[in-house]
Amino acid sequence: AQKITQTQPGMFVQEKEAVTLDCTYDTSDQSYGLFWYKQPSSGEMIFLIYQGSYDEQNATEGRYSLNFQKARKSANLVISASQLGDSAMYFCAMRVKIQGAQKLVFGQGTRLTINP
Amino acid sequence: DGGITQSPKYLFRKEGQNVTLSCEQNLNHDAMYWYRQDPGQGLRLIYYSQIVNDFQKGDIAEGYSVSREKKESFPLTVTSAQKNPTAFYLCASSIYGGQRTEAFFGQGTRLTVV
Numbered sequence: 001a002q003k004i005t006q007t008q009p010g011m012f013v014q015e016k017e018a019v020t021l022d023c024t025y026d027t028s029d030q031s032y033g034l035f036w037y038k039q040p041s042s043g044e045m046i047f048l049i050y051q052g053s054y055d056e057q058n059a060t061e062g063r064y065s066l067n068f069q070k071a072r073k074s075a076n077l078v079i080s081a082s083q084l085g086d087s088a089m090y091f092c093a094m095r096v097k098i099q100g101a102q103k104l105v106f107g108q109g110t111r112l113t114i115n116p
Numbered sequence: 117d118g119g120i121t122q123s124p125k126y127l128f129r130k131e132g133q134n135v136t137l138s139c140e141q142n143l144n145h146d147a148m149y150w151y152r153q154d155p156g157q158g159l160r161l162i163y164y165s166q167i168v169n170d171f172q173k174g175d176i177a178e179g180y181s182v183s184r185e186k187k188e189s190f191p192l193t194v195t196s197a198q199k200n201p202t203a204f205y206l207c208a209s210s211i212y213g214g215q216r217t218e219a220f221f222g223q224g225t226r227l228t229v230v
Contacts (some may be wrong), residue, residue, distance in 0.1 A: 006158075033217075035218055035219075037221075042223075043204060043206075043223065043224045043226075044221060044223050044224065045206060045208070045219075045221035047218045047219075047220070050218055091158060091159065093219075095217070099172075101164065101166050101172055102147065102166070102210075102212065103149065103161060103164050103174070104149065104161075104208070104210075104219055105161075106151075106158045106159040106160075107158055108157060108158040109156075109157070109158050111156075
């Protein structure tokens, strides 16, 4: 089954600290893509970072990096030097192919709260 | 500016009524998706479409219907058969094919049954 698991319903972090949000995935495909999205209280979904299954290096986008461990099927998001504006829901997602069609499967999300 | 537009932002439906949520994109994307989000939950896929005049059921399609007559448009109808339609609905689009194709999302429609 194609599935994303995020085991941390909520995280509380002090401002300026680094934070790691966990994500594990399950797929039998050899080719897949992993994404992280941020959802502030307004509801919009903001794309943060992408990792391809064949990418040998971990993806980085500014303060965001993805700790990709293929053998363990994990794709954790690391946010360095957290800011108050980072408080939001964070979703891990995987692009899968089913019967020739592509779709995104999402995890349950982690609510991150940055404390001043 | 290119993007995805969902309307309306808020929608109220009486029991037994059908309502249609609009989703339009000018990104020239082939693939479009509808997701439902309940409070504190992740996104669940309702329907998706890879090309015009073709669409597939997602994980929770019962009580919903869609059409894809134009590449730019993918409206979602919430029918009276949907027993618990109150939720936040998100439309997304992406390039079809390849991995490095993130989905772009609209601002969402919050549907409430009154």
